[in-house]
Amino acid sequence: MRRSALLLLPALLGLGCGESGRVPDAPEELQVESSALSAVFSGTVLDSNRRPVPNARVTVNGIVLFTNSAGAYSVSVEGATAGYRIDIRKDGYGPVNQFKISGELNQVHVLGRAYIRQINPAVSNQIVDTVSGIRVEVLPNSLGTATGTPAKGTVVFSIAPHDPATMPGDFTARNSLGQTVALESVGAVTLSAVDSLGNTLTLLPGATMNVSLPVPASVGGTMPACVLNATCRTAMWRFTPSTGLWNEQSANAQFNTQGTSFRITGIRNSTIDPADGLGTWNADIEHTSPSCSIIEFVNIPLDCYNPPPGTTPEPGIELAFQQQLTSGAPWSKSAGVRSSASFIVLYNLRGNTPLDLSAEFPAGAPAYCAGNLSITSTPAPSAGFPVYWATGGATRYNTGAPAPTAGYPKDSSGNPIDFADVATGNHPCSSHIYLQTHP
Structure with a gap:
């Protein structure tokens, strides 16, 4: 198995x-x-x-x-x-x-490489990453070590912008009510500062830092209307590395047509990992009812993942996914899947929304890989799909009804689903796609 x-x-x-x-x-x-x-x-x-x-x-x-x-x-x-x-x-x-x-x-x-600037932590600093447009105001004597020692000397300050492709985690979050939800980003950043001794710095208790965060071009470049008219719930979230969850924060967020401005405040007795420093912050639309999809691989020969003479690691089959965001902008991503995967799971999807899925066999794969490929799905594919070509195929399907909760789907025992669960239907996903080669 x-x-x-x-x-x-x-x-x-x-x-x-x-x-x-x-x-x-x-x-x-x-x-x-x-x-x-x-x-x-x-x-x-x-x-x-x-x-x-x-x-x-x-x-x-x-x-x-x-x-x-x-x-x-x-x-x-x-x-x-x-x-x-x-x-x-x-x-x-x-x-x-x-x-x-x-x-x-x-x-x-x-x-991803960050924008880096050396600063004097004893004076006010306005730091601007001209590529992403992110602006950070560092106030005098606001930075210090995890033990509370104020920063001295030269500090290296970093701004690492994120679009959805480079976000840590899987967009699973916990809101202020303790509910597990899924997120859709309209701008995110990782901030860090290091002193001359190599200490990762954070904000001293009570100190503040102001951040201006533009909407990335990759998700439309302008704030979705539902954020501005408050018809979709949007808040600020900070990432917790140990759990992989985004946690809602009280950060005085203000949303405008081009982005978000917010304020970070240093806290006492923080349980945040000191190595996380100033943290990764995200302006996100909250989704309380995401769906999930199972994509199963059936009878696909090893040569179709790793054409002769073979390499390590094997190139795998390239899957590409595209779904429309709340803004109306399409978002796509591709990734290689190796022969060791009998199935994959797409989750935290927008429910009851069309999703495009394509499979491309690696260069040099035998002709029978695509020649014998079939793509079937439940629910049935949209009109005109699936389609096939000499090196792969594609389908469009509806993601289906929402799962009971956000995050990686669990079986009836509360464990992350595995292949046995997929085989017996012991999972909460409403859509199931089969990629299969026929003799």
Whole structure:
């Protein structure tokens, strides 16, 4: 039985796939071994120019390690039926945070580079990332270490903008009423500051920081009308790396046609991870009734994922997804799915909304891969779908009724769904798509 783990997609789209084993030639100093440990994760951390990121902090279910000079890591952790939370971060970059339900090898994680500026923390600073348009006002003597020591000397301040493709987590959130909801971003940022000793800084208790956050061009560039007329609930949220949840914050958010302005306030006795620093913040539309889809792979030969003579890691089948956002703008994302995934899950989707799905076999795949492909779905596909071409195919379907709650779907026992649940229908998803090759 093959298992499933999670690879994140943006803006109300999440994807699951999985594998296990050990990466060849993994550096010994990054191995954590025990006869009781059973899930293995390995990968390489790169920057947006595909260069290795050494000394990135990798946390898997509370186990912390750092990438080596090649940006590589490998770690084994105790098996967990509730799944695994992987968090990867380094000051000066945007973080990556993913949920998986099994071990996975040879992953590639990309940390987006931040806009960086050196500042004097004793004076007022206006910091503007001219590319993203994000503005931050750092007031005098507002920054300090996690122990409360005020920052001195030169501080390196970073602004890492996010569009939905680079957001940490899977847009699952907890609002001020304690409800689990899904989010749709209209602007997000990771802020960090580091002193000359390498200490990650935060706001001192009672200190404030003002932020102006434009709506990213990738989600339309202007604020959806429902935010401005208050017909959709919109708030500020801060990401919690250990849980993968966005938590609603009281941040004096003001929304306008171009973006959001908000205020961060330092708090006493904070339970926030000190390594999270100033945090990742998100202006989001709340969705209380998202849906989910199962995409199942049936009888697809290994050659269709990894054409001869084969490579490691295998290229996999490229899946592309597109769904319309609240603003009316389309959002799309593609990701490779390897042969170890018997199914994937899309979740935190907009319910009862059309979604386009396409599958493209890798270069060099035998002609019979696409030639024998069929794509079927429940509910039935939209008129004119599915369609096929020489290297793949596509369908359009309705995502269906909402699931009972946001986040990765659970079975009747309260555990993340696995292949046995998919086979028996023990899941809450209303739509099911089959990608199959016929002899």
